[in-house]
Amino acid sequence: MAEDMFSLMNLEDELSCSICLCAFDCPVTIPCGHNFCQECLLETWKDNYSCPQCRTHFTTKPELKKNTVLSTVVETFKMKSNKSALPSEMGDLIMWDAVKMEPKEVVILCDTCMEAKAFKTCLTCMASFCLEHVRPHHENPVFGAHQLSEPLGDLRDRICPDHHKLMEFYCVQHGRCICGVCLQQVHKGCTFSNPDEQRAQQESDLRGKLSLLDGKIDKNQMVISQMSDQQSMLKDSAASRKRALEDEYRQIRELLDRDEREALNTVDREQESGHTKLQNLMKKFNQNIAKLSAAKDGVNSLLSQTQTVAFLQASVDMPAVVAFDPYTPKVNLDSKALAVLHAYSAVLREHLTHVLKQPVEARLQILKPENPQKPPNAPREFATTVPHTPRDHPRGQSAEPRPRNREEPGQPNVPPSITSAAKRTDLLQYGTVLTLDPKTAHKRIALTENMTVASVSDEPTPYPDGPARFSVCSQVLTSKGFSRGRHYWEVKMSSNNFTGIGLAYNSIDRKGPASRLGRNAQSWCVEWFNVKLSAWHASNETVLQNPNPTRVGVLLDCEEGTATFYNIQERAYPFHTFVFQFAEAVYPAFWLFSSGSSISLCKLQS
Numbered sequence: 001m002a003e004d005m006f007s008l009m010n011l012e013d014e015l016s017c018s019i020c021l022c023a024f025d026c027p028v029t030i031p032c033g034h035n036f037c038q039e040c041l042l043e044t045w046k047d048n049y050s051c052p053q054c055r056t057h058f059t060t061k062p063e064l065k066k067n068t069v070l071s072t073v074v075e076t077f078k079m080k081s082n083k084s085a086l087p088s089e090m091g092d093l094i095m096w097d098a099v100k101m102e103p104k105e106v107v108i109l110c111d112t113c114m115e116a117k118a119f120k121t122c123l124t125c126m127a128s129f130c131l132e133h134v135r136p137h138h139e140n141p142v143f144g145a146h147q148l149s150e151p152l153g154d155l156r157d158r159i160c161p162d163h164h165k166l167m168e169f170y171c172v173q174h175g176r177c178i179c180g181v182c183l184q185q186v187h188k189g190c191t192f193s194n195p196d197e198q199r200a201q202q203e204s205d206l207r208g209k210l211s212l213l214d215g216k217i218d219k220n221q222m223v224i225s226q227m228s229d230q231q232s233m234l235k236d237s238a239a240s241r242k243r244a245l246e247d248e249y250r251q252i253r254e255l256l257d258r259d260e261r262e263a264l265n266t267v268d269r270e271q272e273s274g275h276t277k278l279q280n281l282m283k284k285f286n287q288n289i290a291k292l293s294a295a296k297d298g299v300n301s302l303l304s305q306t307q308t309v310a311f312l313q314a315s316v317d318m319p320a321v322v323a324f325d326p327y328t329p330k331v332n333l334d335s336k337a338l339a340v341l342h343a344y345s346a347v348l349r350e351h352l353t354h355v356l357k358q359p360v361e362a363r364l365q366i367l368k369p370e371n372p373q374k375p376p377n378a379p380r381e382f383a384t385t386v387p388h389t390p391r392d393h394p395r396g397q398s399a400e401p402r403p404r405n406r407e408e409p410g411q412p413n414v415p416p417s418i419t420s421a422a423k424r425t426d427l428l429q430y431g432t433v434l435t436l437d438p439k440t441a442h443k444r445i446a447l448t449e450n451m452t453v454a455s456v457s458d459e460p461t462p463y464p465d466g467p468a469r470f471s472v473c474s475q476v477l478t479s480k481g482f483s484r485g486r487h488y489w490e491v492k493m494s495s496n497n498f499t500g501i502g503l504a505y506n507s508i509d510r511k512g513p514a515s516r517l518g519r520n521a522q523s524w525c526v527e528w529f530n531v532k533l534s535a536w537h538a539s540n541e542t543v544l545q546n547p548n549p550t551r552v553g554v555l556l557d558c559e560e561g562t563a564t565f566y567n568i569q570e571r572a573y574p575f576h577t578f579v580f581q582f583a584e585a586v587y588p589a590f591w592l593f594s595s596g597s598s599i600s601l602c603k604l605q606s
Contacts, residue, residue, distance in 0.1 A: 012081075015074050018053050019044060021220065024074045028064045032056040035070060108151040118151040123166055126155050170198040263341050270338055274331045281329055339530045343498060343593065351513060354472050366512045421571045427555055430488040431604035434478045434588060439468045440510075441476040445592065451479075454590060455494075455598035473516040474592055478601075481506060481585035482556055489588065490553045490568060490602040499599065500527035500591030501552055502536075503563055505584050517591045524578045525591065526552075526565050535576050547575055551602070558582060 017024055019040035026038040034053045036044075041052070041064070049058040108118040108128055116130035122137060124146035129137070137143040152158075158177075160167050165179035172191040183192060298318055305311040355363050435451040443460040447453065454476050463469060470476070493499055502517045502525025509515040509522070517525035518536025526535050526544070533546035553566035561581050566572040590599050 011077060015070075015077050021223070023078060024070065027067045027070045027074065029067045029070075030062050030064070031058065035067060038064060038066070106153050108153045120148045121150065121152045121155070123147040123149055123158075123168075126159070126166065128152070128155075168195070169193070170195045172198075263345065266337055266341060267333065270333050270335055274333065278329070278331055336530050343530070347593075351472060421573050422566070424553075424568065424572050427488045427553060427566070427572055428604055430486040430555065432480075432487045432489055433603075434480060434489050434601050436590075436601070437468075437477050437479040438463065439466055440470060442470040442472075442474040444474045445476050447476070449600070452601040452603075453598060454592060456592045456595050458595055467510065469510060470515060471511050472513060475500075475515070475517060476590055477504060477506075478588040481587040482558055483582060483585040484558045486558070487556045488553065488604075490551060490604060491590070492551050492600040492602055493549070494596070494598045495594070496528040496533075496546075496548055496550070497530060497597070498528065498593035499597055500525045500536075500589075501554065501565070501599070502526065502589050502591075503556070503578075503586040504589040506587060507584065508589075517589055523589060524563065524580070525589065526576055527591065533575075535578070537578065537580075544576055547573065549575075554588070556586070 012023065015023055017027075017035075017037045017040055019036055022037075024035065024037055027035045028038045028041060029035050030041070030051060032051045032054055034051055036052065044052050045061065049061050050056060051058075108121075110116045110118050110130035110133055111127040112129060112133040116132065118128035119131040120134045120137070121128040122134075122143075128151050134148075137146055137148060158167055159165070160179035160182060163179050163181040165181055167177040167179045167182075169178050169180070169183050169192045170176070171178050171183075171187050172193060174187070174190065177195055178187055178192070183190075302311065302314050302318060305314060355366055358366060436447050436454055438447055438451065441447055441454070441461070441463060443463055444456055446455050446457040446461050448455070456474060491501055500517050502523060504517060504523035507522055508520065514520050517523045518527065518541075519539050521538045524535075524537045526533065528546070531546065533544045535542040535544055547567040549567040551568040553568045553572055555562075555564045555566070557563075562577055562579050563586075564574050564577040566574050592599065
């Protein structure tokens with residue numbers, strides 16, 4: 001029985017969870033092959049998915065299934081452990097009591113005189129004798145076969161309750177002491193041994209159990225020590241992380257403070273420039289007042305002349321009155337630099353607000369989006385501006401663009417209809433009806449007039465959230481896309497300032513600053529930013545001569561792979577053409593930024 005208990009204790013190490021150090025409860029197996037209690041593992045996986053034993057990291061949470069075979073083994077182990085513990089429960093109590101309490105010395109008296117201290121106990125006579133009364137056992141041959149031992153005080157415990165004989169054997173199968181009659185009758189087929197030999201063996205097993213318990217105690221103490229070290233390391237790591245984050249946020253605040261100071265200094269410089277301009281004008285006006293006053297005095301003096309001849313002569317010699325019409329100059333803080341500063345600060349605030357509303361895990365993806373690599377065999381896409389002759393363009397406008405930050409490809413072969421002024425009637429034959437898609441509109445974009453007018457609203461529109469909606473850039477697509485044929489539409493702008501008109505694939509990203517028209521490979525646009533007009537595609541900018549249109553026509557030729565933008569007046573004057581090969585259907589797209597700005601999809605009439 002002691003051997004079984006020792007084997008069970010050795011098996012207990014293999015059937016114990018390395019997290020709670022107890023026998024498995026609902027064991028589960030993870031991909032690296034280690035087993036744990038399901039509840040222990042789920043509690044450990046609140047932060048990251050890694051094996052607590054071998055530290056193997058899993059990118060996604062592995063599916064946990066109960067290890068039924070291991071669960072059955074654990075249940076069997078628990079049943080055997082309980083059964084093995086029951087028979088020895090009283091013995092364990094006695095043993096631990098013996099350890100905890102110092103045993104009192106028991107005086108065994110001679111069974112003959114009942115006065116003297118016993119010297120020997122005869123296991124045959126089942127009596128104890130003092131030195132005087134044990135002499136017959138040493139001197140008389142009749143007692144020669146009797147078995148003498150040290151004085152024993154538990155003689156009644158050594159008597160078989162069934163046969164009243166000395167229990168001088170130990171049955172291994174039944175784990176109890178038996179007498180000779182029991183051995184011959186009831187335990188005939190059992191394995192037996194001498195009680196003293198059995199005791200020596202069990203003492204050896206118990207010493208092994210003590211060694212095993214000492215090992216377990218040392219292991220628990222070692223784990224506690226390691227966890228204590230981890231607590232110290234965790235505290236140091238947290239302090240280091242805090243210092244690093246404080247330094248990063250301090251630098252961010254310093255950058256914003258410096259940027260704010262520079263913006264305010266720009267306003268101060270603009271104010272000083274306006275003040276200087278007004279001072280110079282006031283000085284000029286004062287000089288004019290002095291000249292006018294002198295002329296006035298001359299006129300009054302002439303009018304007081306009584307002699308006609310002298311009056312006429314003096315009036316001829318008098319200088320002419322200064323022909324000067326006073327005006328109030330318009331000096332405002334509306335320079336290009338200040339407009340850009342206001343637009344930039346608003347975009348920055350909107351972007352930061354959007355980023356800080358997201359969970360921490362999603363912010364990095366927004367700030368550092370992964371740039372998709374273009375496959376080597378992808379169709380070539382490029383944009384070009386088609387030159388126009390002066391006779392084809394309105395007076396005072398130049399069709400030559402000023403390219404920036406890129407080299408324009410060679411002039412492609414394009415249809416004549418996109419290289420010179422065209423009659424509107426020639427374009428209207430390709431006219432199409434468009435409506436704006438409310439599922440794509442940014443919440444700052446308000447759609448009215450049966451989804452044909454888009455304007456920037458100060459109050460967000462309560463659109464429902466959806467994957468197709470632009471969440472950062474104030475943009476909107478139309479409901480209809482095109483992949484074949486020729487299509488023409490016209491757009492009326494309330495002001496050509498902070499407005500973009502273009503095309504986009506339906507696969508354009510809807511989140512992050514990279515979703516803005518022309519700042520990715522999925523969109524093309526012409527954009528009015530303050531007084532500047534630019535053509536944008538894949539974050540490449542081409543600065544164009546700004547014709548300041550109020551009505552823009554767009555001709556999309558899917559067969560030729562061109563998109564031409566026209567300044568609509570009495571005739572249609574092209575001012576930019578994109579040339580590209582379609583990878584998928586393109587949708588008319590619009591970007592609006594300034595509060596109150598709007599675009600209208602025009603109803604075309606042939």
